[in-house]
Amino acid sequence: MLKYLLRRLGFLILTLLITSMVIFIVTQFLPGDVARVILGREAGEAALEALREELGLKDPLPVQYTRWLVNFIRGDWGKSYSTKTEIRPLVLGRLRNSLMLAAVILVISVPLAILLGVIAGLNENKFVDNVISIASLAVVGLPEFVTGLVLIQIFSFRLKLFPANSSIRPTTSFIEALPMLILPAMTATLVLLAYIARLTRAGVIEELKQQYVRTADLKGLPRRTVIFKHVLRNALIPTITVVAISMGWLISGLIVIENVFNYPGLGRLMVFAIDRRDLPLLQAVTMVAVLGFALSNLVADILYAILDPRIRLG
Amino acid sequence: MGFEAELRHSGGSVEGDRPSTLATSSHPVTGWRKASYFLRALLAKPASALGFIIFTLFLLLALFGPLIAPYGVNEQIAADAGQPPSAKHWFGTDNLGRDVFSRVVLGAREILGLAGLGTAIAVFFGTTIGLATGYLGGWFDEILMRIFDGLLAMPLLLLALLLLGTLGPSKNSVLLVIIIVYTPIVSRVVRSAVLSVRQRGFIEAARLRGEHMPYILFREILPSVLPALAVEAALRFSYAIFLVASLGFLGVGVQPPSPDWGLMVREARNNVNQIPWAMYYPAAAIALIVIGVNLLADGIKRVLLESQ
Numbered sequence: 001m002l003k004y005l006l007r008r009l010g011f012l013i014l015t016l017l018i019t020s021m022v023i024f025i026v027t028q029f030l031p032g033d034v035a036r037v038i039l040g041r042e043a044g045e046a047a048l049e050a051l052r053e054e055l056g057l058k059d060p061l062p063v064q065y066t067r068w069l070v071n072f073i074r075g076d077w078g079k080s081y082s083t084k085t086e087i088r089p090l091v092l093g094r095l096r097n098s099l100m101l102a103a104v105i106l107v108i109s110v111p112l113a114i115l116l117g118v119i120a121g122l123n124e125n126k127f128v129d130n131v132i133s134i135a136s137l138a139v140v141g142l143p144e145f146v147t148g149l150v151l152i153q154i155f156s157f158r159l160k161l162f163p164a165n166s167s168i169r170p171t172t173s174f175i176e177a178l179p180m181l182i183l184p185a186m187t188a189t190l191v192l193l194a195y196i197a198r199l200t201r202a203g204v205i206e207e208l209k210q211q212y213v214r215t216a217d218l219k220g221l222p223r224r225t226v227i228f229k230h231v232l233r234n235a236l237i238p239t240i241t242v243v244a245i246s247m248g249w250l251i252s253g254l255i256v257i258e259n260v261f262n263y264p265g266l267g268r269l270m271v272f273a274i275d276r277r278d279l280p281l282l283q284a285v286t287m288v289a290v291l292g293f294a295l296s297n298l299v300a301d302i303l304y305a306i307l308d309p310r311i312r313l314g
Numbered sequence: 315m316g317f318e319a320e321l322r323h324s325g326g327s328v329e330g331d332r333p334s335t336l337a338t339s340s341h342p343v344t345g346w347r348k349a350s351y352f353l354r355a356l357l358a359k360p361a362s363a364l365g366f367i368i369f370t371l372f373l374l375l376a377l378f379g380p381l382i383a384p385y386g387v388n389e390q391i392a393a394d395a396g397q398p399p400s401a402k403h404w405f406g407t408d409n410l411g412r413d414v415f416s417r418v419v420l421g422a423r424e425i426l427g428l429a430g431l432g433t434a435i436a437v438f439f440g441t442t443i444g445l446a447t448g449y450l451g452g453w454f455d456e457i458l459m460r461i462f463d464g465l466l467a468m469p470l471l472l473l474a475l476l477l478l479g480t481l482g483p484s485k486n487s488v489l490l491v492i493i494i495v496y497t498p499i500v501s502r503v504v505r506s507a508v509l510s511v512r513q514r515g516f517i518e519a520a521r522l523r524g525e526h527m528p529y530i531l532f533r534e535i536l537p538s539v540l541p542a543l544a545v546e547a548a549l550r551f552s553y554a555i556f557l558v559a560s561l562g563f564l565g566v567g568v569q570p571p572s573p574d575w576g577l578m579v580r581e582a583r584n585n586v587n588q589i590p591w592a593m594y595y596p597a598a599a600i601a602l603i604v605i606g607v608n609l610l611a612d613g614i615k616r617v618l619l620e621s622q
Contacts, residue, residue, distance in 0.1 A: 149593070
């Protein structure tokens with residue numbers, strides 16, 4: 001198990017290294033001169049030259065990359081071009097908000113999705129299954145902003161249950177923020193639900209076809225025992241991977257949803273950074289998001305190995 | 315020629331599962347028959363048929379939009395600003411007095427064109443790279459695949475936004491982003507399909523009779539990876555529509571005054587309480603086309619799987 005863990009960890013670090021290079025190289029393609037972006041059109045050549053020197057823009061790219069990466073790891077994420085403040089506290093504050101929202105989403109959607117998926121899978125091609133399948137197919141493809149705006153219309157404007165605007169302050173506690181988290185969480189849940197439920201359904205149907213299920217049935221075990229003790233145990237293992245894969249979706253989905261509800265998370269910060277052409281901020285936000293994505297994949301790998309011995313031994 | 319055809323034919327029948335799409339160019343009749351068979355199989359399921367109808371409808375709007383739209387894209391009738399739907403303005407007007415129906419109709423070309431062109435170019439590059447890397451292997455394959463791994467190690471939207479942050483928001487940037495993000499994905503799919511046929515008899519036969527590489531890649535290998543490629547292209551196209559709309563909504567994609575549906579939703583949001591129709595009609599158009607294309611892609615996948 002330790003060997004497996006170390007191998008996964010090594011793989012994670014390698015992936016992060018490559019991704020950090022991609023992030024760095026992509027952001028080098030910015031047309032125009034960074035110094036001019038910061039100082040503006042009227043800046044004199046001497047001031048530009050001094051700033052280029054100060055930012056180390058004249059060094060060769062590998063040197064710039066190494067310096068950037070080392071600084072990032074040490075916690076020095078630089079200053080934002082647009083707000084002129086330190087990037088790290090800004091990004092970490094937004095990260096906290098995004099994690100808070102993500103936690104609410106996962107707590108609601110994962111158990112519900114698995115339940116629906118199992119019900120659909122056990123009733124393959126019956127009425128319940130068809131309803132669940134068609135509903136999830138319809139919802140799964142909708143862009144999050146369309147779903148979100150419809151939910152705002154219903155629950156905020158018509159029923160006046162939850163606020164349409166979720167712009168919480170940094171000092172807002174989780175309990176105070178909760179009512180404002182409900183609608184964004186519902187939006188994400190609708191899509192995630194459909195996605196996880198579909199894959200859980202496929203897992204259950206696959207397991208039901210296995211020989212051991214027939215054996216268990218034939219030796220007279222009650223259907224309930226067969227399903228809970230045998231089928232579900234095996235069918236839910238792939239579901240864990242599905243939850244991990246959907247973390248990638250969750251990050252993308254959150255970017256859009258946060259912008260629908262004006263929720264101050266990483267996603268809104270990212271769009272803000274693009275709007276202002278604020279490269280250091282964009283780099284930092286992307287790095288943090290990628291780090292979160294990689295870590296959630298690692299957790300899924302570990303869970304998978306704990307539940308399925310064939311993986312860590314094979 | 316006779317010998318070649320013989321060899322190819324026998325190779326095909328021995329392998330059994332090799333699609334004979336090769337014949338399409340020389341025998342148009344079989345091509346038509348194939349197409350009509352495909353269409354019939356596709357329309358056999360109500361869900362796929364619905365997807366096909368929705369997609370065709372939007373395709374017609376994209377082609378003939380200017381003939382259908384009663385007003386110009388940015389024609390402002392100040393006196394009619396913020397009008398609810400009526401006989402004069404079917405979907406009402408927005409806060410600037412632009413006809414929402416006309417803009418939704420003309421936006422079809424915008425979104426289908428951008429998503430379609432981006433997907434087509436990415437599929438072209440991806441297929442070429444996938445065929446070459448899969449067939450040749452070696453260090454060329456190794457290096458390219460590692461670069462692609464790096465690109466795809468982050469969620470797609472994140473990569474798209476990162477690229478847009480450096481390119482700056484514009485229509486051309488969105489096109490470029492679709493191409494950059496999709497080429498690696500398509501390459502991978504084609505490459506793995508190539509790997510599964512590379513060692514087969516008919517490839518060996520082509521090599522032995524001295525065919526040059528482009529012939530082997532495009533005339534021998536490509537037809538066998540075509541089903542996998544078609545499914546992937548359909549999925550990519552449906553996600554490209556999704557992406558264009560989402561980027562428009564975030565304000566980092568196509569810029570005003572384009573009738574991009576995502577952008578229309580974004581612009582109409584601020585006045586949603588007074589002029590809701592300006593937001594809901596483009597949003598409904600997005601929902602409809604995304605569902606339609608998804609159903610169609612699902613159908614294409616089903617038919618191709620069944621025919622194998």
